[in-house]
Amino acid sequence: MAKTRISISIDPDxxxxxRAHAExxxxxxxxxxxxxxxxxxxxxxxLESQFASVDAVxxxxxxxxxxxxxxxxxxxDELTEEERREVQEAMQLVYGTDKSATRPGTAA
Incomplete structure (x- = not known):
């Protein structure tokens, strides 16, 4: 079978x-x-095969x-105090309880 050459460029390190791992x-x-x-x-x-049904859903x-x-x-001001608490709890689930100005997963 004929082979195809693919050329790549990578960092010297x-x-x-x-090379060392191949050796x-x-x-x-x-x-x-x-x-x-x-x-x-x-x-x-x-992995794609295993998660295809989940991806479709x-x-x-x-x-x-x-x-x-x-x-x-x-x-x-249209929310009740209980509704405000529920919104706050939902936001903490999404963003966490960190009160800093940065979002989780971002650099400070």
């Missing part, structure tokens, strides 16, 4: 690490990279939500 595995760099890529593709294919829910009419805006 990564190249040296790849330890008893492989040349090309075989090592092909092996790593094939393993990654197999893992990705398996999410896509259907998103489409259904997009078709809903917008909810009317509610002013803060």
């Amino acid at each position: 990564h190249a040296e690490r790849i 330890r595995a008893g492989m040349d760099v090309s075989a090592y990279l092909v092996n790593a890529a094939v393993r990654q593709m197999a893992e990705t294919d398996t 999410i896509a259907a829910a998103e489409a259904e939500a997009a078709a809903l009419p917008p909810l009317p805006a509610v002013a803060d």
Whole structure:
């Protein structure tokens, strides 16, 4: 079977690490990279297959939500104290209880 050449450019430090790992595995760099890529593709294919039904449910829910009419805006003074507490609790579930100005997952 004919082979196809693929050219890549990588950081010299990564190249040296790849060479060292390939050598330890008893492989040349090309075989090592092909092996790593094939393993990654197999893992990705398996995960996509396992989560296909979940992805379909999410896509259907998103489409259904997009078709809903917008909810009317509610002013803060229209909420009861209990409703305000419920909103605050829901926001803490989403954003956490950190009172700093940064959102979770972002740099300060």
